[in-house]
Amino acid sequence: MSANEDPMALAELLWGLRKPRTRGPRPAFxxxxxxxxxxxxxxxxxxxxxxxxxVAAELGLTKMALYRYVNGKSELSAIMIxxxxxxxxxxxxxxxxxxxxxxxxxxxxxxxxxxxWLPSITVGDRVMGPRETxxxxxxxxxxxxxxxxxxxxxxxVMLVSHHIRATHPAATQGTQTWTDxxxxxxxxxxxxxxxxxxxxxxxxxxxxxxxTTQEFGLHTLLDGLEHTITQRTRNSGDESAASSPAPx
Amino acid sequence: MSANEDPMALAELLWGLRKPRTRGPRPAFxxxxxxxxxxxxxxxxxxxxxxxxxVAAELGLTKMALYRYVNGKSELSAIMIxxxxxxxxxxxxxxxxxxxxxxxxxxxxxxxxxxxWLPSITVGDRVMGPRETxxxxxxxxxxxxxxxxxxxxxxxVMLVSHHIRATHPAATQGTQTWTDxxxxxxxxxxxxxxxxxxxxxxxxxxxxxxxTTQEFGLHTLLDGLEHTITQRTRNSGDESAASSPAPx
DNA sequence: TAACACTGTGTATCATAGATACAGTTTTTT
DNA sequence: AAAAAACTGTATCTATGATACACAGTGTTA
Numbered sequence: 001m002s003a004n005e006d007p008m009a010l011a012e013l014l015w016g017l018r019k020p021r022t023r024g025p026r027p028a029f030x031x032x033x034x035x036x037x038x039x040x041x042x043x044x045x046x047x048x049x050x051x052x053x054x055v056a057a058e059l060g061l062t063k064m065a066l067y068r069y070v071n072g073k074s075e076l077s078a079i080m081i082x083x084x085x086x087x088x089x090x091x092x093x094x095x096x097x098x099x100x101x102x103x104x105x106x107x108x109x110x111x112x113x114x115x116x117w118l119p120s121i122t123v124g125d126r127v128m129g130p131r132e133t134x135x136x137x138x139x140x141x142x143x144x145x146x147x148x149x150x151x152x153x154x155x156x157v158m159l160v161s162h163h164i165r166a167t168h169p170a171a172t173q174g175t176q177t178w179t180d181x182x183x184x185x186x187x188x189x190x191x192x193x194x195x196x197x198x199x200x201x202x203x204x205x206x207x208x209x210x211x212t213t214q215e216f217g218l219h220t221l222l223d224g225l226e227h228t229i230t231q232r233t234r235n236s237g238d239e240s241a242a243s244s245p246a247p248x
Numbered sequence: 249m250s251a252n253e254d255p256m257a258l259a260e261l262l263w264g265l266r267k268p269r270t271r272g273p274r275p276a277f278x279x280x281x282x283x284x285x286x287x288x289x290x291x292x293x294x295x296x297x298x299x300x301x302x303v304a305a306e307l308g309l310t311k312m313a314l315y316r317y318v319n320g321k322s323e324l325s326a327i328m329i330x331x332x333x334x335x336x337x338x339x340x341x342x343x344x345x346x347x348x349x350x351x352x353x354x355x356x357x358x359x360x361x362x363x364x365w366l367p368s369i370t371v372g373d374r375v376m377g378p379r380e381t382x383x384x385x386x387x388x389x390x391x392x393x394x395x396x397x398x399x400x401x402x403x404x405v406m407l408v409s410h411h412i413r414a415t416h417p418a419a420t421q422g423t424q425t426w427t428d429x430x431x432x433x434x435x436x437x438x439x440x441x442x443x444x445x446x447x448x449x450x451x452x453x454x455x456x457x458x459x460t461t462q463e464f465g466l467h468t469l470l471d472g473l474e475h476t477i478t479q480r481t482r483n484s485g486d487e488s489a490a491s492s493p494a495p496x
Numbered sequence: 497t498a499a500c501a502c503t504g505t506g507t508a509t510c511a512t513a514g515a516t517a518c519a520g521t522t523t524t525t526t
Numbered sequence: 527a528a529a530a531a532a533c534t535g536t537a538t539c540t541a542t543g544a545t546a547c548a549c550a551g552t553g554t555t556a
Contacts, residue, residue: 005430011438015438021531022524023523023524023531024522024524024530024531024532025521025522025523025531025533027533028534051512051513051514052513053513053514061535062536063513064515064516064536065533065535067514067515072514073513073514073515120371124368125429125431125432127438128435130442130445133438133449137446137447141448144448151457153448155461155464156464158415158461158465159411159465159468159469162410162414163407163410163411166406166413166414167406167410181372182253183255183373184373186256186259187376190259191381197382198381198385200385200388200392201385203398204388204398204399204402207399216404220469220472220476221407221468222472223476224469224471224473224475225468225472227468227472228468269502271501271502271503272504272553273505273551273553274504274552275503275504299543309504309506310505310507311543312506312544313505313506316503316504320543
């Protein structure tokens with residue numbers, strides 16, 4: 001079992017708090033090189049191919065040598081996420097909160113398209129590195145001049161991020177349900193042959209799938225935010241409008 | 249490697265198209281009992297505990313006997329999803345599309361709370377069983393009287409479903425990022441100690457976490473749908489308004 | 497009715513992946 | 527120069543999914 005979960009050690013690794021060792025022989029690589037090797041394997045052979053053995057071989061090492069760089073697979077995953085996620089997006093090109101969030105979504109989507117395995121590995125309760133942490137920080141800045149609560153701003157950011165993740169074209173593995181994969185044509189056939197029990201899905205499946213899913217969701221979601229924001233702005237006669245929800 | 253993926257065989261299993269065998273000795277159990285045993289293990293010991301060995305032991309069998317019921321672990325996962333997802337929701341109690349979708353979200357959330365491992369296993373390209381398929385079918389019916397395109401209705405349903413999944417209190421493993429887990433307090437500490445680099449996240453983290461995340465997102469999302477729907481209804485002078493987007 | 501085919505079940509075995517133990521070797525420090 | 531510390535490799539362990547195969551029980555059929 002991979003019960004090797006030490007979040008504290010992971011945090012020290014990701015945030016550069018690990019004391020550099022000086023005594024013995026110099027390591028053949030540094031953490032960045034290890035991370036890059038793992039990313040390369042994931043990009044070319046898929047996330048399932050990323051094993052201790054495979055990554056070590058990529059570096060010309062045995063897997064036990066790799067265990068000197070990372071305490072286990074969870075740490076390897078963490079540093080490859082931090083390496084692949086890239087630098088946080090630049091939102092200074094646009095002005096309104098809406099276009100800023102759109103730009104954020106676009107750049108997030110682009111990052112995940114560069115490394116299609118990212119959505120499926122950045123999942124669950126975990127410690128993020130400084131670069132990855134920069135992403136939600138930038139997204140929050142987009143909503144800074146907004147009458148939303150701080151909590152609501154975070155919720156809004158998660159809403160956008162989760163939507164992009166959910167509609168991400170599932171290369172290796174995604175949360176998406178209705179994309180083209182090996183199972184999709186079978187589901188399609190099953191629905192058409194059971195159109196009496198699932199009339200709505202059956203007719204929908206008969207329509208050629210569009211590529212506008214991600215845009216439609218993002219648009220809908222931003223419309224919803226805009227509704228709340230304009231409503232709050234309208235009631236901004238009272239002082240506390242920016243930090244608490246408007247009364248019914 | 250678990251390269252045992254035969255979607256056709258899986259479809260036959262889930263949709264009851266497998267010819268019942270008559271010759272040899274009678275099986276000690278049926279598929280429903282196998283599925284229930286697996287669900288029981290997942291509910292009590294977590295999804296990670298669900299192994300061929302463990303489920304077989306739950307039934308008083310060796311794991312090889314279990315391979316006579318299902319062709320592999322993927323099939324076991326499929327039937328336990330179908331068993332745990334429950335019957336599709338009843339939306340007849342409410343009238344408007346909005347309250348219907350709210351009720352759908354509530355029931356979906358409840359189902360996932362009953363089996364906290366469901367969100368993390370119902371992921372990726374896969375074949376769904378008839379009971380699970382009933383869920384999106386019901387959700388689509390909520391939008392039937394709506395000027396949305398069929399494709400847009402499906403997108404809207406996915407939007408709601410994905411949101412509920414993303415904000416699901418991650419019991420075993422979820423897509424959620426900022427919930428209380430073993431990593432959350434560490435992230436909190438890291439952010440507070442690096443408040444200069446992440447001022448917005450740091451101040452947000454200092455606020456006690458609310459439980460309104462799921463409601464806020466759902467509300468926002470439905471507001472967005474309502475915006476599009478009312479806009480379409482207003483322009484419904486021309487006939488094709490119900491099946492194609494309004495012109496700019 | 498008896499042989500046969502088929503199927504459920506169990507034992508043994510394999511492959512892969514994560515992980516530990518430990519010896520050998522290299523390099524810095526004292 | 528000697529000792530301590532750290533990098534690397536070989537061997538081994540455990541867990542899990544999966545295959546091979548022998549044995550046993552049951553229905554079909556000659």
